[in-house]
Amino acid sequence: MQKSPEFDVVQIGFGPVGQVSAALLGQGGHSVGVFERWPSVYPLPRAGHVDHEIMRIFQGMGVAGDVERHAIPIPDYDWFNGDGKLLLHMDWDVPTPSGWKSDYLMYQPYMEDALMGAVARHPNVAVHHGWQAVEIVQHPGHVEVVLREGERRDEGWTPTGRTRTVTARYVIGADGAASFTRSTTGIVWEDFGFEEDWLVLDVRPHDPDLRIDMPDAGQICDPARPVSPFRWLGREHARWEFMLLPGETAEEMTRPDKAWELLARWDVTPENADLIRRTVYTFRSLLAASFRDRRVLLVGDAAHLMPPFLGQGMCSGVRDAANLAWKLDLVLRGRAPETLLDSYTEERRPHVERIIRTAIELGKVVCITDPDAAAARDAAFLSGQVPPPPPFPWLERGVLQGGESSGPVGRLGVQGRVARGTAVGRADDVIGGGWTLLVRTAGALDALGAARRAFLAGLGAHVVHVSPAPLAAGSAVDVDLVYRRWFDALGADAVLVRPDFYVFGTATGVAALPALVDELRARLEGTAA
Structure with a gap:
């Protein structure tokens, strides 16, 4: 055996x-x-x-x-040209579906x-x-x-x-x-063909609040040498990344004296900071x-x-x-x-x-070292001719209602604050993680029947009625009305969210709820048409 x-x-x-x-x-x-x-x-x-x-x-x-305690939320990601003019602004101080700040440096x-x-x-x-x-x-x-x-x-x-x-x-x-x-x-x-060598320097200022004239997070698109400066790498450190120019070697660029020479532009010296890491990475696209x-x-x-x-x-x-x-x-x-x-x-x-x-x-925007090409780039950005970066991707196909993204399906689900019993907080902390079926119509869950309830229980799914006020035992109160606004925007009465927080599917009307659960079962078992 x-x-x-x-x-x-x-x-x-x-x-x-x-x-x-x-x-x-x-x-x-x-x-x-x-x-x-x-x-x-x-x-x-x-x-x-x-x-x-x-x-x-x-x-x-x-x-x-624990991670947040040592991290810094970053509201902006700004790109400048070699003359210090703003080329691109990414606003990271925006609401997110996840119940957390958009971006952190840690x-x-x-x-x-x-x-x-x-x-x-x-x-x-x-x-x-x-x-x-x-x-x-x-x-x-x-x-x-x-x-x-x-x-x-x-x-x-x-x-x-x-x-x-x-x-x-x-x-x-x-x-x-x-x-x-x-x-x-x-x-x-x-291989998508991008390959550039960059020097990465991590620094610990002796005074964590040392004033350094640099963006919290950004890019300096200087054809003389592109630089990626990050004032905050967590709450105690800073990082600079410098593109290597033709003829420069990793051995040369990682010498301490070379590192301090590059950092002198920001008045960062051995007298006010420790250099804790210096290494050359090859940025690739594989x-x-x-x-x-x-x-x-x-x-x-x-x-x-x-x-x-x-x-x-x-x-x-x-x-x-x-x-x-x-x-x-x-x-x-x-x-x-x-x-x-x-x-x-x-x-x-x-x-x-x-x-x-x-x-x-x-990267193609950042890594331009030809002065004429950089000038053309700057002119295009400064005149508003360059479209903004594309939206962040979502799931296109897979274990999704209908097998592919449509509307909210395949996009991140929402996490708001809820109250349940004596607990109040982010929904995942109060309700739990894993598969989650959220409904906003009282009595909607009765439409599922015993077999579908047993299937969801076998998945370890949380089946929760969310409402602006406590209407029944076990229901979750939508403290900030995040879920009401979400349901309204979707035109849905139920949303089924996967353990990785992507929306599997939605149902509009109580009568559509059994079909939503049945399709989940078919998708997981590989029997969906």
Whole structure:
């Protein structure tokens, strides 16, 4: 008799996206074995931005407050030319559907402390540092992963000679841009052609409130040298990114004296700040042809790389983890067939591709070094001839009512404040996360019948009547009338929201509610027409 796999999921890699993935799967009660090549967590920042959608995901993990405590909400993202004239203004001080500020700048090590705390709360998640995957073998019902142990020596990784083999029902590759997981599956990159080297300098001012004449978040589109300055990387740090010019090398640009020379423009010196990180990154634009090969799935940088000009690299990886977690949860619990995982690539890849393409177009604006081309760019922007950036993407097709986006379907659901019993707060905290069916008509839930109620209960769904006043036991009070306005705008009486906060579908009128639930069941089971 064949032994059951040791884990439900083996995850290779434990950066921030891997931390989110492990925590979300742990919340579902699944056994997860995480294997990270490096013996300890990388202590320096890389990503610096999260948006409202990511904060709502963090909220569901119980860490949003910890992340927010060390983050700074950013109201504006301004782009200037070399003469200091404003070319492009992105207003980030806008209402969001998620119940959080639009955008935050944060210091990644503090964020990772919170994420690792979320993982540690789940004893069913075992994290093993110092183990590198060297072979992945897929079988009809499980995956076998061969690992070798290593240790850090002189900033390198040296094998100790020990190996082990583990088995799992599924494997998640969260092992970054040089992903062994991706390469061993044979999944190839699609290259969109953007590639530029940039120097990244992270600085800790001795006085956190040191006045520095720079935008809170912005771009300086100077053909002499494009620069991305961020006054706040969390509450104690700042970041500058400088484009390398032809002939410059990483060795030259990462010398401390060169770093201070570049920072002198802002009167940042060794006398008033510490230089905590200096490195050269190659900003690239790559997208995996698929995010899945049978029982192996990719998340984060293992699946996509993008220029940083939208701040969406890590955010996209967190969305991967949130999308995949609820689907794997249903498959592992026997509530959906394995074919549900086909929708992972179907949903996430087009979403990421749209972000990559937008980031590339923004990068083309920033990275102009020819003075004549820069002058033409400036003239176009200053005369208002350049259209604004496209709207942020939503889900185009997948596990959605009708199979594709239409109206609110495929867009982010709303989170307002509600009151229920003695609890008052953001809806996810009061009602709970996961599948949520919100209705605004008293008695609407009676139309579902016992079988549909049992199906929703099997999903762990919350079925909630939301109204401006408490009308029945268990109903939620719409404290700020956010939901009433939302229902009115949609012309709907019920909204069914997925665990990753995207709207599955809506129903108008009580009579349409059973069909909404029936379609959800068909979409999950793969029987929808």
